[in-house]
Amino acid sequence: MTTSANEGQFLNMLLKLINAKNTMEIGFYTGYSLLPLAFAIPEDGKILAMDINKENYELGLLVIRKDGVAHKIDFKEGLALPIVDQMIEDYVRYYRDFVLELNEALAVDPGIEICILPVGDGITLAIGSNEGLHFLLILYIKC
């Protein structure tokens, strides 16, 4: 418990200001600093909580359950950095296959005229035409 009550309220306010839904807590300990985050996010929000020590998590969970926010916590035991690295790797691998498959399907589709333009993370533009009707596809993968 190294977070002050004021700090917790400040973090709570910041999360509400940006309408945060998902967040992370690196260094859970007994969850004292996580509580104001859990109260700030919506019912279906999630906190990925990481700590190298699971015993303290289990201790804190008793209190967190009483506060009715335990369902918002996804706890992972271990060093935070490798956990986050693995998540990024999984994310990239997951979407890479999808985007490659999509690009292949668009490339062989006679209804798609030419353009497959990746404009940013998860966004692809394609120009199509079908029986004289031209259209612009904006394919958006929500991250």
Ligand SMILES: C[S@@+](CC[C@H](N)C(=O)[O-])C[C@H]1O[C@@H](n2cnc3c(N)ncnc32)[C@H](O)[C@@H]1O
């Ligand atoms: C000062 S306590 C955290 C206090 C908590 N945030 C609070 O204010 O109530 C630090 C916690 O970070 C954990 N920790 C330290 N290094 C870590 C790492 N690399 N990955 C995950 N957890 C770590 C420790 O096990 C400890 O429980």
